[in-house]
Amino acid sequence: MSARLRLSDRARLAELHGEAVVLHLATGRYFAANATGTALLRALTAPDGATVEALVDGLVTTHGVDRPRATADVDAWLTRLRAAGLLADGRLADGRLADGRLADGPRTEGQGAS
Amino acid sequence: MTARTTRTLRVGARRVVVDGPADLVARTLGPLAALEARDGEALDDAPPVRATVVAAAPGDVPPDARPRTTRWVATTPPRIEADGVGTATLAPDGGLTLRVRTDVPANDLAAERLAIPALAERLRRDGAYLVHAACLRAPDGSGVWLVPAARGSGKTTLALMLRRAGYALLSDDRGFLVGPADAPRIDPWPEAPRVGDRSLYLLPPDAMPGPRDPAMGKASVPALTPPRVPAPLAVRGFLLPRLVDGPGGPAAPVRGAAALAPIATQVVVATDPSTASATLLHLAAVLASRPCYAIPVGDDPGTTAAALAALR
Numbered sequence: 001m002s003a004r005l006r007l008s009d010r011a012r013l014a015e016l017h018g019e020a021v022v023l024h025l026a027t028g029r030y031f032a033a034n035a036t037g038t039a040l041l042r043a044l045t046a047p048d049g050a051t052v053e054a055l056v057d058g059l060v061t062t063h064g065v066d067r068p069r070a071t072a073d074v075d076a077w078l079t080r081l082r083a084a085g086l087l088a089d090g091r092l093a094d095g096r097l098a099d100g101r102l103a104d105g106p107r108t109e110g111q112g113a114s
Numbered sequence: 115m116t117a118r119t120t121r122t123l124r125v126g127a128r129r130v131v132v133d134g135p136a137d138l139v140a141r142t143l144g145p146l147a148a149l150e151a152r153d154g155e156a157l158d159d160a161p162p163v164r165a166t167v168v169a170a171a172p173g174d175v176p177p178d179a180r181p182r183t184t185r186w187v188a189t190t191p192p193r194i195e196a197d198g199v200g201t202a203t204l205a206p207d208g209g210l211t212l213r214v215r216t217d218v219p220a221n222d223l224a225a226e227r228l229a230i231p232a233l234a235e236r237l238r239r240d241g242a243y244l245v246h247a248a249c250l251r252a253p254d255g256s257g258v259w260l261v262p263a264a265r266g267s268g269k270t271t272l273a274l275m276l277r278r279a280g281y282a283l284l285s286d287d288r289g290f291l292v293g294p295a296d297a298p299r300i301d302p303w304p305e306a307p308r309v310g311d312r313s314l315y316l317l318p319p320d321a322m323p324g325p326r327d328p329a330m331g332k333a334s335v336p337a338l339t340p341p342r343v344p345a346p347l348a349v350r351g352f353l354l355p356r357l358v359d360g361p362g363g364p365a366a367p368v369r370g371a372a373a374l375a376p377i378a379t380q381v382v383v384a385t386d387p388s389t390a391s392a393t394l395l396h397l398a399a400v401l402a403s404r405p406c407y408a409i410p411v412g413d414d415p416g417t418t419a420a421a422l423a424a425l426r
Binding site: 009010012013014015016017018019020021023024025026027028030032033034035038 | 185186369370371372373374375378379381382383385387390391394395397398401402
C-alpha cells in the first residue's frame with residue numbers, strides 16, 4: 001500500500017491568484033508553485049494527505065499529461081518539497097529518490113528571508 | 115537603585131507601553147525608539163500592549179550560539195528565545211515580559227533578535243503586521259508604494275532612485291501593515307537608509323554615509339532618516355525590484371506566487387504556527403487588493419521613475 005504524504009506540520013500555505021506559496025516556519029525556506037503545483041499542494045494539505053499515485057492521477061486527469069511524464073514530474077516535485085523540509089513524510093511511495101526536471105510544472109524559489 | 119522608565123511607542127494607532135530599568139529598556143528598544151509616540155498623534159482607545167523589560171537571570175539566557183537564532187517555543191505560556199540575548203514571554207492577558215541579559219551590548223542586538231520579533235508576534239495578533247519593505251509615498255498623493263524584497267535585491271537602490279524622482283522616502287526597510295486587507299495602510303518605520311556601494315551615487319551631495327557595517331557591507335545615512343508620519347497611510351501597491359544591466363525598463367504586473375513569496379516570507383521569524391497561518395492569509399488578501407509590479411532597476415534613475423510614472 002502506498003504511503004500517504006502530507007505537508008509538514010511546520011509548513012504553512014497561502015494562495016494568491018490560484019498559485020501557492022508554502023513556508024517552512026522554522027527555516028524560512030519557501031516553495032512557490034504554479035497552478036499545477038498548487039493543485040498538488042492542496043492535495044497534500046488534505047487531512048489524510050495524498051498518495052503519489054493520487055497526485056499522478058491528478059496530473060494525468062486534470063492536465064492531460066501522459067502518465068510516465070506525470071510520474072517523473074511528481075517525483076521530482078516531491079524531492080524538492082522534501083529537500084526544503086516541507087514534507088511530513090520524506091520518502092516517496094516506492095522508497096527511492098525521484099530524479100529529473102520539470103519543464104513547466106511546479107517550481108521552487110529557494111531560501112526566503114529570515 | 116536602578117532608575118526605571120516608561121516609554122510609549124505607537125504602532126498604527128496602537129499604544130505600546132514599555133517599562134523597566136531605564137538603561138536596560140534603552141538597550142532593548144534600540145531602533146524601536148524611532149516609533150515613540152509624539153504629541154498630537156492619534157492613538158486608539160484600546161488598552162495598550164504592555165511590555166516589561168527585566169534583567170534576566172543567568173539561566174534565562176539561551177547560550178550565545180553561532181549562528182544566533184530566534185525561535186518560537188510552544189510552552190505555556192509561550193515564549194520566544196534569542197540566543198545570547200534572553201527570552202520573551204507572552205502572557206494570556208497579552209502582556210509581554212522581556213528577560214534580557216544585563217550586559218547585552220548597546221547596539222541593536224537585543225532589539226533585532228528579541229524585542230522586535232516578540233513585539234511583531236504580539237502585534238500580529240492585533241492585526242498589525244511587521245513587513246520588511248521600503249515605503250515610498252507617491253508625489254501625486256495616490257498612496258505609498260511598498261518595496262518588499264530580500265537583502266541585495268535592489269530595494270534600497272530602487273528607493274533612492276524614486277526619492278530622486280520626487281517620491282518621499284518614509285522607510286528604507288520596514289513598516290507595520292494595518293487595517294483591513296481590502297484597504298491596507300502602512301505605518302512606516304523611519305530609520306536611516308543603509309546604503310551599499312551600488313547605491314552610493316544616488317545619495318545627495320550633502321548626505322554623507324556613516325561607517326560601513328562590516329557584516330552587512332552597508333553604511334547608514336543619517337541625513338536621509340525619514341520623518342515619522344503621524345498616522346498610517348494608504349497602500350498604493352507593491353513593487354518588486356529586479357536588478358538588471360543597462361538603464362532599466364518598463365514595469366510589468368506580477369501575480370500569484372511570484373507576488374506573494376517576497377512578502378510572505380516575512381512571517382517566518384519566531385512565530386506561533388497559528389499566527390503564521392492567519393498572517394499568510396491576510397497578506398495574500400492584501401496582495402489581492404493591490405497591484406504588484408516587477409520593476410527592472412538598472413543604472414538610470416530616470417528610466418526607473420518613468421516606468422513607475424507610466425503605471426498611473
